[in-house]
Amino acid sequence: MSDHATLNRSAAFASIGAASLLLAIKGWAAWFTGSTAMLGSLADTTLDLVASLATLLGVWIAAHPPDDKHRFGHGKAEAIAALFQIVLISISALGIAARAVEQFFASGRVEAAEAGIGVSIAAILVTFALIGWQRHVIRRTDSLAIATDSVHYQSDLLLNCAVIAALVLDRYLGVSRADPLFGLAIAVWLAWGAWSASRQVLDQLMDHEWPAEKKQRFLEVLARDPDITGVHDMRTRTSGNRDFVQFHVWVDGNMTVREAHKVMDALEERLRVEFPDTDILIHPDPEGLVDEAGDAGLDVLPPIRVG
Numbered sequence: 079m080s081d082h083a084t085l086n087r088s089a090a091f092a093s094i095g096a097a098s099l100l101l102a103i104k105g106w107a108a109w110f111t112g113s114t115a116m117l118g119s120l121a122d123t124t125l126d127l128v129a130s131l132a133t134l135l136g137v138w139i140a141a142h143p144p145d146d147k148h149r150f151g152h153g154k155a156e157a158i159a160a161l162f163q164i165v166l167i168s169i170s171a172l173g174i175a176a177r178a179v180e181q182f183f184a185s186g187r188v189e190a191a192e193a194g195i196g197v198s199i200a201a202i203l204v205t206f207a208l209i210g211w212q213r214h215v216i217r218r219t220d221s222l223a224i225a226t227d228s229v230h231y232q233s234d235l236l237l238n239c240a241v242i243a244a245l246v247l248d249r250y251l252g253v254s255r256a257d258p259l260f261g262l263a264i265a266v267w268l269a270w271g272a273w274s275a276s277r278q279v280l281d282q283l284m285d286h287e288w289p290a291e292k293k294q295r296f297l298e299v300l301a302r303d304p305d306i307t308g309v310h311d312m313r314t315r316t317s318g319n320r321d322f323v324q325f326h327v328w329v330d331g332n333m334t335v336r337e338a339h340k341v342m343d344a345l346e347e348r349l350r351v352e353f354p355d356t357d358i359l360i361h362p363d364p365e366g367l368v369d370e371a372g373d374a375g376l377d378v379l380p381p382i383r384v385g
Contacts, residue, residue, distance in 0.1 A: 160222055298380060308377040
């Protein structure tokens, strides 16, 4: 777990460093060129820096172990940090769209396009390096906050390409209003990215159930145990990089408490092999006992046993 926390922090610090560098060079380019597309890229980078700081805070809090006031851990801090980033992206998209519309009717021209193109190419190289490290960290830790932060920078690659295209069309090919149109396209792209990222964040904050395929794999592991005859009232959720599952199992009603306890311990050990970062809570019931109303009392164990 400490390795996960270290990797997440390294990705957050890398993101802050990259955003700080890009903020400096894009600020100069936006002032020097007067480009709306470049201004949009600058605004996005400014929010990237703020979001990266929020990501660092989120992964730092999420790495804290459970305590007396947070018995399930602090994993949702990552989802809160990701939600904060989404709000910032949405605000950025609205601001850029407003600026693009204003520039469209003003009919201004871009100056010093070479500087803007050079800065955008440098930004693409820096962003590629950062995304490479973020992907490595995400594969190792499955961090929601880092994954959401990476979405920003992946969109930055297209954003910087759009800035280059806008400057070339406006300055060298004489395409009127290309710059504000590309600025508006960037705003739409950012808004779509925010909408797409929000679904996974809200799923965690609202304790959404695991995907059906994941639940089915879990049930298949349960079905291999000859000491249980049914599973019901199964509930699942995800918080940060940890999963939680609780369920009732039917066992032979003639088992002693000690025997049932040994069966549950052995079952937990088998489940942890395939679901290592999962908190598991099992409640044994005598076979056939149903004390839950509705679908919660139905057996969900696969009818065909595996293995």
